[in-house]
Amino acid sequence: MVKLDRINLSNEGLTKFFSPIESQIMQVLWENEELTTSMITEKTDIPLSSVAGTLDRLVKAGYANRELDKSGNKVRYIYSASDSMDNTANHITQKVLDSLVDTFGKVAIENFHTYNKKK
Amino acid sequence: MFNIRDELQCYVTCISDSGLLPLIGVVLLAATLMFGLYLKSTDTKNRLISLVLGQLSILAAIALIIHAMNCSQMLSLEIYMAYVILSTSIILLLPRVYYKVLIKRYKARPITEIMDWPQEFVDELDIKATVYYYDSAVPGAFASGKAIFLSIGMLELTDTPELKAILAHEVWHLRHNNKTPILRQLALMSFTGNHSQDELEILADRFAEKTVGKAALESARAKLV
Numbered sequence: 001m002v003k004l005d006r007i008n009l010s011n012e013g014l015t016k017f018f019s020p021i022e023s024q025i026m027q028v029l030w031e032n033e034e035l036t037t038s039m040i041t042e043k044t045d046i047p048l049s050s051v052a053g054t055l056d057r058l059v060k061a062g063y064a065n066r067e068l069d070k071s072g073n074k075v076r077y078i079y080s081a082s083d084s085m086d087n088t089a090n091h092i093t094q095k096v097l098d099s100l101v102d103t104f105g106k107v108a109i110e111n112f113h114t115y116n117k118k119k
Numbered sequence: 120m121f122n123i124r125d126e127l128q129c130y131v132t133c134i135s136d137s138g139l140l141p142l143i144g145v146v147l148l149a150a151t152l153m154f155g156l157y158l159k160s161t162d163t164k165n166r167l168i169s170l171v172l173g174q175l176s177i178l179a180a181i182a183l184i185i186h187a188m189n190c191s192q193m194l195s196l197e198i199y200m201a202y203v204i205l206s207t208s209i210i211l212l213l214p215r216v217y218y219k220v221l222i223k224r225y226k227a228r229p230i231t232e233i234m235d236w237p238q239e240f241v242d243e244l245d246i247k248a249t250v251y252y253y254d255s256a257v258p259g260a261f262a263s264g265k266a267i268f269l270s271i272g273m274l275e276l277t278d279t280p281e282l283k284a285i286l287a288h289e290v291w292h293l294r295h296n297n298k299t300p301i302l303r304q305l306a307l308m309s310f311t312g313n314h315s316q317d318e319l320e321i322l323a324d325r326f327a328e329k330t331v332g333k334a335a336l337e338s339a340r341a342k343l344v
Binding site for chain 2: 035036038048051052053055056066068070073074075076077
């Protein structure tokens with residue numbers, strides 16, 4: 001599952017919040033408007049066997065959208081990111097802040113203030 | 120209240136009073152022999168026959184005991200009979216309705232909603248089955264009851280001849296499963312499956328090869344490995 005509920009602080013970049021394959025797929029979805037499955041495997045250079053299941057999970061978790069494209073005799077998915085990278089970052093930040101305040105209350109909020117001043 | 124000691128006492132008294140004890144003994148001995156034979160024999164046919172005869176002997180013994188019993192304390196027998204009737208009907212009915220469960224679980228839709236030829240192709244193979252698709256990027260195909268399921272991932276990955284090979288493969292499975300449901304269930308119950316899963320796949324592939332040709336089958340296989 002997309003692991004927003006299992007944040008891994010020691011990982012690099014987006015893999016703190018997504019698995020490596022998930023974050024690679026989200027990157028290409030944010031960089032491109034619409035992509036087919038085969039375009040995603042090409043751009044990420046990850047085999048279909050790994051990409052397909054991850055795409056199912058990303059769609060189920062609401063990070064990616066897909067629509068069925070019926071042209072002629074062929075059927076294919078067209079993928080897009082559900083939200084812009086900024087909005088997703090906003091959503092993740094909100095969730096993390098909420099849970100920090102929920103757990104540590106005042107201490108967390110005081111820390112945000114000092115953090116803000118430092119910046 | 121159910122009391123095992125009273126019940127056993129009741130069985131012993133009724134059966135020894137009825138004069139049917141020797142006959143019941145013989146029938147139970149026959150059942151034991153049949154089950155012994157079932158465990159020992161390696162030949163599929165012998166295994167099946169001995170299992171069926173063993174079960175029938177047990178049923179005969181039960182009938183005799185019920186006949187011999189004069190008291191009402193037969194709860195253990197009634198429970199056993201209810202179990203036999205229930206499990207047999209489940210075993211015989213489940214394959215007929217299970218595909219409906221699968222349709223719901225996969226939220227499958229008739230493939231004719233998005234394309235026509237796969238259903239037409241299956242109809243041509245002279246089998247009453249509906250082709251369904253379900254929402255997943257993972258290439259998948261399976262069959263159950265009167266339904267063949269294909270994932271969108273499978274439709275994306277394969278071209279027309281390859282998909283025909285896959286459909287023919289699944290049609291073979293359906294035909295094989297539908298031909299002799301009772302014998303097949305018996306084989307399952309007695310652990311005497313005629314063919315291993317691998318053999319079944321090979322046989323299904325052979326049918327697909329005959330229907331659509333070797334090239335299509337092999338390229339479909341290559342894509343799915």
